[in-house]
Amino acid sequence: MRNKIAGLLAGLGMMFACGTSAKAQELTIFWAEWDPANYLQELVNEYEAETGVKVTVETTPWADFQTKAFTEFNAKGSAYDLIVGDSQWLGAASEAGHYVDLTDFVKEHKVLESMAPATVKFYSEYPGNSGKYWSIPTEGDAVGWSYRKDWFEDPKEKEAFKAKYGYDLDVPKDWKQLRDIAEFFHRPDQKRYGIAIYTDNSYDGMAMGFENALFSFGGELGDPVSYQVEGIINSDKAVAALDAYKELYKFTPPGWAKTFFVENNQAITEGLAAISMNYFAFFPALLNESTNPHAKNTGFFANPAGPGGDQFAALGGQGISIVSYSQNKEEAVKFLEWFIKDDTQKKWAELGGYTCNKAVLESAEFQNATPYNKAFYETMFKVKDFWAVPEYAELLQQLNQRIYPAIVGGEGTSKETLDALAADWTATFKKYGRIN
DSSP, rough: OOHHHHHHHHHHOOOOSBBBBBTOOOEEEEEESHHHHHHHHHHHHHHHHHSSOOOEEEEOOOOHHHHHHHHHHTTTTTTTTTEEEEEHHHHHHHHTOOOOOOHHHHHHHTTTHOOOOOHHHHHSSSSSSOOBBEEEHHHHHEEEEEEHHHHHHHHHHHHHHHHSSSSSOOOSSSSSHHHHHHHHOOBBBBBBBEEEOOOOOTTHHHHHHHHHHHHTOOOSSSOTTTTTOTTTTTTTHHHHHHHHHHHHHHHHHHSSSSSOOHHHHHHTTOOOOOEEEGGGGGOEEEEGTTTTTTTTGEEEOOOOOOOTTTEEEEEEEEEEEEEETSSSSHHHHHHHHHSHHHHHHHHHHHOOOOOHHHHHHHHHHHHSSSSSSSHHHHHSSSOOOOOSSTHHHHHHHHHHHHHHHHHHOOSHHHHHHHHHEEEEHHHHHTTTTTTO
């Protein structure tokens, strides 16, 4: 064991030999501008109190986040020591040499055991199933649902629902019930609508929405090892999932053709919809009575199961990586050692951050802390993500170009749509030499 540790330290020494300041007293973490970044700044203030090392969480609006990060990466700039980057960036950032390889760190510090397995797989590992790790799971997030408890619990509504569908109105257990409830509450003449889903066709909004149906219907994007997509993204299960998502769109409020997390919270705060899809990270605002007049009547649930019993959700959130061009890599490693401690992760959750730490997630204290924490815990052990390859942006654009007109415009059949998407992705993977 001693030889193993000595070998590891030697390896780390070589890794950090270039561009390392032995007495760094400051670290800069780059992230997007949102509440979790504020929570992280509160957390790292405690690191400064303990160690004397000042840590600053620098933020930029979400719209600029990716561009600003990769501009700095491509310039090999040292402005940031660590970055809380999107999971889709793993391939682009690691293959280009922008992230430090954290494989030895992850194994030595038993991150695989301390964090929920799905979060390490999708926030940290690239390529898929390779055993190579580039980040530490930081802000766990996934798509869940909020709903109007008072509408669901109204005795007259419950009686009418059971008379129409033959079972009790309650939180949906599967996508069929989700569809029935959306239809039941869809009453345009009362300006009351059934459901709010993601439909934005820029960046990953549409993908994050559709994936909730795709994965729970038993479908997959493709084979993460061989990159084969033909017969997978256009399988019968995937076609049924797209049919289901198109069906839900019929029960959305008017003008719901380009909506993402902001509008989907508004669907609840403005009393528009019975059910609304959104990332868990945006649910705290729904419990704030100053921003949501229906806060006391808002409930939450995890993404329901599909027809075969599969139950997954689209992954959001980010991991934290050490930037290769940092002048303070040694201090950054020390910071990560502190960040992954159980006590630190517990504090992170108490501040409002969504920890990926298994022990914290499984604790009754965490699950009872908010009305949505239990659904978050249930979700983070069954999440799946989009392609994390360097060409992910092209794959997202192709998905948007095929899926968007099918869902909001009703163009073509789901089979035709996904056949075309399979052809697009096959051509892209051939272009980048992943398949012949």
